[in-house]
Amino acid sequence: MEYVHSDNGKHDAPDTPLEYQSETGRLNILGFWVFLGAEIALFATLFASYLVLVGRYADGPTPGELFEVKGVLIETFLLLTSSFTCGLAIHEMRRNSLKGLIVWLGITLLLGLGFLGFEIYEFVHYIHEGASLTTSAYWSGFFVLVGTHGAHVTMGIAWMILIIIQLVQRGLTKQTTRKVFVASLYWHFLDVVWIFIFTAVYLYGMVMHHG
Amino acid sequence: MAKKCSHFPWQHLIGFLLSIVLTLVALWAGLYSGFSMTIIIVIIVTLASVQAIIQLFMFMHMTESSNGKHQTHVMIHSAFIAVILVAGTIWVLSYGFH
Known part of the structure; x- marks a missing residue:
């Protein structure tokens, strides 16, 4: 077990980020990567069922009729930028700047809320156009896949608010930096999932409509 | 590191x-x-x-920390699972190999 030996020396180096300085911190972060692996399996099943149900519209609207390039791009760039600003927050954290960390986390939070707002607007729009969870097998697959991602974003926003509160109360410690780092992994992961939703759901849906 | x-x-x-x-x-x-x-x-x-x-x-920063290798293994493994799940499902259900 290399974990056992890893506390000797190299992790006490002054340039080791705080969140990696304790054994617990390192194992928590590794554990979170394992959780993300499970999340990948979860989303893979949802992508698989969505892709199999493409074309099963049951007289309901088709995605080509409802998807719009502009709305999808706004959502994509909001989430992509929030992933970038979340990375900047970690960068600030590692420069020991509590203020920089909180500012960039706050911006990430706002971009995440913007994304969520656009997504809710999009869902309401689709339901008004006659495409809801129960309209057809296709739209069930769509709402379950994209909705599960949206639920994860909502959860991420709540998580980030709680972490900002803790940062204000406790400052930068081995515990708080580890919590921020784990939350940042979660947030980047949500953008990774969105890249595939953008590709497999929206882009593919619009390509079929064009073609 | x-x-x-x-x-x-x-x-x-x-x-x-x-x-x-x-x-x-x-x-x-x-x-x-x-x-x-x-x-x-x-x-x-x-x-x-x-x-x-x-x-x-x-x-x-997947490769960071002394656990970087394990973290990378977890991601490769789950990407493998994801590809099998998605490609396998499409193969079996959409192309009629059932």
Whole structure:
């Protein structure tokens, strides 16, 4: 077990980020990567069922009729930028700047809320156009896949608010930096999932409509 | 391993710009290139995978810490599971191999 030996020396180096300085911190972060692996399996099943149900519209609207390039791009760039600003927050954290960390986390939070707002607007729009969870097998697959991602974003926003509160109360410690780092992994992961939703759901849906 | 923290986050900026470019290229390939459906699917899935890898390395620091190897193994393993799940399901259910 290399974990056992890893506390000797190299992790006490002054340039080791705080969140990696304790054994617990390192194992928590590794554990979170394992959780993300499970999340990948979860989303893979949802992508698989969505892709199999493409074309099963049951007289309901088709995605080509409802998807719009502009709305999808706004959502994509909001989430992509929030992933970038979340990375900047970690960068600030590692420069020991509590203020920089909180500012960039706050911006990430706002971009995440913007994304969520656009997504809710999009869902309401689709339901008004006659495409809801129960309209057809296709739209069930769509709402379950994209909705599960949206639920994860909502959860991420709540998580980030709680972490900002803790940062204000406790400052930068081995515990708080580890919590921020784990939350940042979660947030980047949500953008990774969105890249595939953008590709497999929206882009593919619009390509079929064009073609 | 511990990464030196320079004053300017170049790694993040480059990752961000690459992600924007890849997204726009995928959009162009899908809607305006006029390629055949098969070629478009190959291109956009490849671009999405590249962008995911950029996120893992440039934003998520996957290879950092003494557990970097384990973290990378977990991701490779779950990517493998995901590919089998998605490709296998499509193969069996959409192309009638049941």
